[in-house]
Amino acid sequence: MARGLFIVFEGGDSAGKTTQVRLLANALRAHGVEDVVTTREPGGTDSGERLRAALLHGGEVCPAAEALAYAADRAQHVAEVIEPALTAGAIVISDRHLDSSIAYQVEGRGLRETDVRAVNQLAIGRLVPDLTVLLDIPAADAERRGRDLGDRLETAGLPFHERVNRRYRALAQAAPERYAVIDARLPIGRVHADVLAAVLPLVRRSEAQNLPGQEPAPAPPATAQPSTPSARAAAAELAASWPVTASQEPRP
Ligand SMILES: Nc1ncnc2c1ncn2[C@@H]1O[C@H](COP(=O)(O)OP(=O)(O)OP(=O)(O)O)[C@@H](O)[C@H]1O
Numbered sequence: 001m002a003r004g005l006f007i008v009f010e011g012g013d014s015a016g017k018t019t020q021v022r023l024l025a026n027a028l029r030a031h032g033v034e035d036v037v038t039t040r041e042p043g044g045t046d047s048g049e050r051l052r053a054a055l056l057h058g059g060e061v062c063p064a065a066e067a068l069a070y071a072a073d074r075a076q077h078v079a080e081v082i083e084p085a086l087t088a089g090a091i092v093i094s095d096r097h098l099d100s101s102i103a104y105q106v107e108g109r110g111l112r113e114t115d116v117r118a119v120n121q122l123a124i125g126r127l128v129p130d131l132t133v134l135l136d137i138p139a140a141d142a143e144r145r146g147r148d149l150g151d152r153l154e155t156a157g158l159p160f161h162e163r164v165n166r167r168y169r170a171l172a173q174a175a176p177e178r179y180a181v182i183d184a185r186l187p188i189g190r191v192h193a194d195v196l197a198a199v200l201p202l203v204r205r206s207e208a209q210n211l212p213g214q215e216p217a218p219a220p221p222a223t224a225q226p227s228t229p230s231a232r233a234a235a236a237e238l239a240a241s242w243p244v245t246a247s248q249e250p251r252p
């Protein structure tokens, strides 16, 4: 069976990841894509949800323990949810993955990148997202949005979150063909249109490859930065051709 697609949403706290994961999954299903799996890190498995509660709402955890716990969660998540779904041909959309550990544990908490990558290598093996959607928003704007939520990472302070954002951007710049960097300050519907503009070509290419007797389509050029006017026009056109309406947007 054809392997599915692995799409990851990354970005700072309150950037809009959970909102956009839900909108993308709804849009894909409305478009007739049957096998869409949404999941999240930490969490995504029973043991992961318990770990999530301990990490986000528990007491003080030293940075190394935090990094190891996230990697343990990820190992279970990959083995139990992501790999089986991809093998079955699903589109898997994950709310956070490895880049969160690089941005938060390395850049935010100051751990060595080689250490964090080593424990995560054990967790994920050769798994690499087909596309990472980076929802990019200045820490101050995100903080205004998330002020009421108050979990442990969100109370770490603006300089921490600015470092996290910088590392996310650097990861995207290092492999632009695997990232779409989207301006997450825009209204929810505009962000969603930019997400669709980045994801749909990948879905169509995957569908074409999976038709019997089809030659693999050539890879698309590196993902355009959706903040350019031409990418916005393409996003609007794509969004208009899809059965997604503003009424499907979650209420804040
Ligand atoms: N583009 C947007 N403009 C304004 N508000 C938004 C936008 N996207 C999301 N929100 C609102 O901001 C809040 C945080 O959104 P969401 O939970 O999707 O972010 P998140 O990135 O998943 O946060 P966390 O890192 O805490 O999981 C929600 O109240 C949501 O409705």
Ligand SMILES: [Mg+2]
Pocket (backbone or CB within 6 Å): 017, 018, 019, 095
């Ligand atoms: Mg979320």
